[in-house]
Amino acid sequence: xxxxxxxxxxxxxxxxxxxxxxxxARAALHTLEASGVPWYLRLxxxxxxxxxxxxxxxFIMAIVAAILGGKVEGVAIILGLGVMxxxxxxxxxxxxxxxxxxxxxxxALVACFCGQMLFIGGVGATTESTDAAAVxxxxxxxxxxxxxxxxxxxxxxxxxxxxxxxxxxxxxxYCADLMALLMVGGVLFxxxxxxxxxxxxxxxxxxxxxxxxxxxxxxxxxxSTAILMFGGLxxxxxxxxxxxxxxxxxxxxxxxxxxxxASIFGEHxxxxxxxxxxxxxxxxxxxGWITQSTPAITATMLMxxxxxxxxxxxxIALSTLFFLMFGTAYYYGLNxxxxxxxxILAASGAVCLMASGFVRYRYxxxxxxxxxxxxx
Amino acid sequence: MxxxxxxxxxxxxxVAAEAAGAxxxxxxxxxxxxxxxxxxxxxxxxLTGALLLLGAGLLLSGIVCFFAFNWADLGRFAKFAxxxxxxxxxAGLGWWKLSNLSGRVALFAAAVLVGPLLGVYGQTYQTGADxxxxxxxxxxxxxxxVVVAHFTALWILTIALLDTALVxxxxxxxxxxxxxxxxxxxxxxxxxxHMAAVIAWELQRRxxxxxxxxxxxxxxxxxxxxxxxxxxAIALVLDLNLIGETWGAxxxxxxxxxxxxxxxxxxxxxxxxxxxxxxxxxxVLTFIAGRIIFKELNLExxxxxxxxxxxxxxxxxxxxxxxxxxxxxxxxxxxxxxGEVIE
Numbered sequence: 001x002x003x004x005x006x007x008x009x010x011x012x013x014x015x016x017x018x019x020x021x022x023x024x025a026r027a028a029l030h031t032l033e034a035s036g037v038p039w040y041l042r043l044x045x046x047x048x049x050x051x052x053x054x055x056x057x058x059f060i061m062a063i064v065a066a067i068l069g070g071k072v073e074g075v076a077i078i079l080g081l082g083v084m085x086x087x088x089x090x091x092x093x094x095x096x097x098x099x100x101x102x103x104x105x106x107x108a109l110v111a112c113f114c115g116q117m118l119f120i121g122g123v124g125a126t127t128e129s130t131d132a133a134a135v136x137x138x139x140x141x142x143x144x145x146x147x148x149x150x151x152x153x154x155x156x157x158x159x160x161x162x163x164x165x166x167x168x169x170x171x172x173x174y175c176a177d178l179m180a181l182l183m184v185g186g187v188l189f190x191x192x193x194x195x196x197x198x199x200x201x202x203x204x205x206x207x208x209x210x211x212x213x214x215x216x217x218x219x220x221x222x223x224s225t226a227i228l229m230f231g232g233l234x235x236x237x238x239x240x241x242x243x244x245x246x247x248x249x250x251x252x253x254x255x256x257x258x259x260x261x262a263s264i265f266g267e268h269x270x271x272x273x274x275x276x277x278x279x280x281x282x283x284x285x286x287x288g289w290i291t292q293s294t295p296a297i298t299a300t301m302l303m304x305x306x307x308x309x310x311x312x313x314x315x316i317a318l319s320t321l322f323f324l325m326f327g328t329a330y331y332y333g334l335n336x337x338x339x340x341x342x343x344i345l346a347a348s349g350a351v352c353l354m355a356s357g358f359v360r361y362r363y364x365x366x367x368x369x370x371x372x373x374x375x376x
Numbered sequence: 377m378x379x380x381x382x383x384x385x386x387x388x389x390x391v392a393a394e395a396a397g398a399x400x401x402x403x404x405x406x407x408x409x410x411x412x413x414x415x416x417x418x419x420x421x422x423l424t425g426a427l428l429l430l431g432a433g434l435l436l437s438g439i440v441c442f443f444a445f446n447w448a449d450l451g452r453f454a455k456f457a458x459x460x461x462x463x464x465x466x467a468g469l470g471w472w473k474l475s476n477l478s479g480r481v482a483l484f485a486a487a488v489l490v491g492p493l494l495g496v497y498g499q500t501y502q503t504g505a506d507x508x509x510x511x512x513x514x515x516x517x518x519x520x521x522v523v524v525a526h527f528t529a530l531w532i533l534t535i536a537l538l539d540t541a542l543v544x545x546x547x548x549x550x551x552x553x554x555x556x557x558x559x560x561x562x563x564x565x566x567x568x569x570h571m572a573a574v575i576a577w578e579l580q581r582r583x584x585x586x587x588x589x590x591x592x593x594x595x596x597x598x599x600x601x602x603x604x605x606x607x608x609a610i611a612l613v614l615d616l617n618l619i620g621e622t623w624g625a626x627x628x629x630x631x632x633x634x635x636x637x638x639x640x641x642x643x644x645x646x647x648x649x650x651x652x653x654x655x656x657x658x659x660v661l662t663f664i665a666g667r668i669i670f671k672e673l674n675l676e677x678x679x680x681x682x683x684x685x686x687x688x689x690x691x692x693x694x695x696x697x698x699x700x701x702x703x704x705x706x707x708x709x710x711x712x713x714x715g716e717v718i719e
Binding site: 004005006007008009010011013014015018021022024025026027028029030032033038040041044045048049051052053055056057058059062063066099102103106107110195196203264267268304308309311331337338339341342343344345346347348349350351352353354355356359360363 | 378379380381382383384385386387388389391392393394395396397398402403405406408409410411412413414416419420422423424425426427428430431432433434435436437438439440441442444445447647648651652654655658662676677678679680681683684687688689690691692693694695696698699
């Protein structure tokens, strides 16, 4: 159901039947697949690089402290910048897929993480200012996303940049709402618009940044939902205000989901005034209104729809997992007895089952069609 | 597998179309098709499937919450009647539409409702049974449905019930508290349940028409098994004095990894499984290196540099080996006239 059409199927639609051309395409795909790295190997290399970066950092700091004594902050900034620059140059200069090239790539990644930590930590320690460290992290992340050609680094830099921006605007009213809406806007732009017809080089930036934004958004929503669920003292609430989302986010998520739905209907040639589109809009507004105490539910629905639209299995899996988590939080947080909750759970389940049956019955004509074929 | 059957991502499509000699307009057309939103039929399937699963989940949660509330106004016969009727209706629906998703979801619902039924039985007759028994017999009772349903979610539910039963049993029967000698064997038994389930999955996959073919489930079980086995292995390396007489628990991860490497390179190639086993072994090796460098050799300053180098070498060699293993020519397989795969 999530699967994209096959390469051969699309090739047959754009090219006349030519077995020699198909053989050439097979050979090119073989080369491409041989150089590809699946996500779980990236995860392994990324985790190894983070831990390795931490050890390298401890070594550098120990050496600097041994030479200069206690005054290591200023040197850390310069060293951090130097190590980052060296890592970028090393990574951009490495070609090939041999073990030697892989070793240099991993070394560059470890050094890059280490340089990033040195630079951010050095700025923070020198100025004794969280804001300055956040600005340093933001600038370093932006530069690394643009210059360092590695998905793991781009993903991590995106998450660091989001955290830094939130730290920077933490005193602003509605800062968590602003961040949540910026992130959802970013995910929508990158997923629905920028990922469409970009070159492979652009995809190398767009995909990790999109996943970085999605993970950062889910992270913010988890923290906010957990604080709202389990509560806290008045003083604690003041301290954690920077990560608490509210009504503007709930409203913004609904608007974003409405836009995404309208955009998908538009791609399928349906007007926003079509009955299907109107029904979808009403359902989204109703869900948004009912679950306004837990806006994360609308956000995960948005990610789920976007994931299916973009055939992004990882986004679908993440959204499903978080949907279950936030759905549980929503029902747990209802100020009702267990008996009343059981009634609401059963009733909402019955509504979903009826909706599923209705959609299946109403659009039964579509079931017999081949993929990419629309009924007359 | 024909490489042209691979899903058409934009990068694959660009490479294939350009290699096939397509003109720029056709390449662009192919890219547009690859990046297009799914067809209306797929959206409808997605919507109906998602609503069906969500609806079934919510309804079942409601029923479980209702019986957990133990409403006094509802008599015991009414409780039994409601639950047994629900189980019978769901099982009947499942039997009627077993080939469809809706039938499998109905059978899943019947399997879930067996739990509250056992719970109500315990509440009514005060059997005095331990909680682990409820989950164990729940898993046992639904086993026939698991076999006939061919539904991955139901299979995972059974494993989750067995896991819960094991954890409850471990803290009730042997009465070993967390941190006491022998408690790390819990992780080994948990991993054993998962590995046994994966062996069963691999055996059924060798049928001409496998009952279950969704690979995320065995991958999830193998990953969680290795995560569990890491606890005793790391405790052994760090000499946390938690292992005691059951120190052998710390070595099980090596046996499990060897078995996974052997099976998923010689019988059925699966890079994910190899990565899970490889990642677990690399983690243990890193802890061993850390212990030698920082505790035995006491290399304080240069220890960080050495550890960093070891980690880089470990990851690079590990990933290179994993990629090499999966790209070797596939071992020949022979199929019997009945369609069974013969080694």
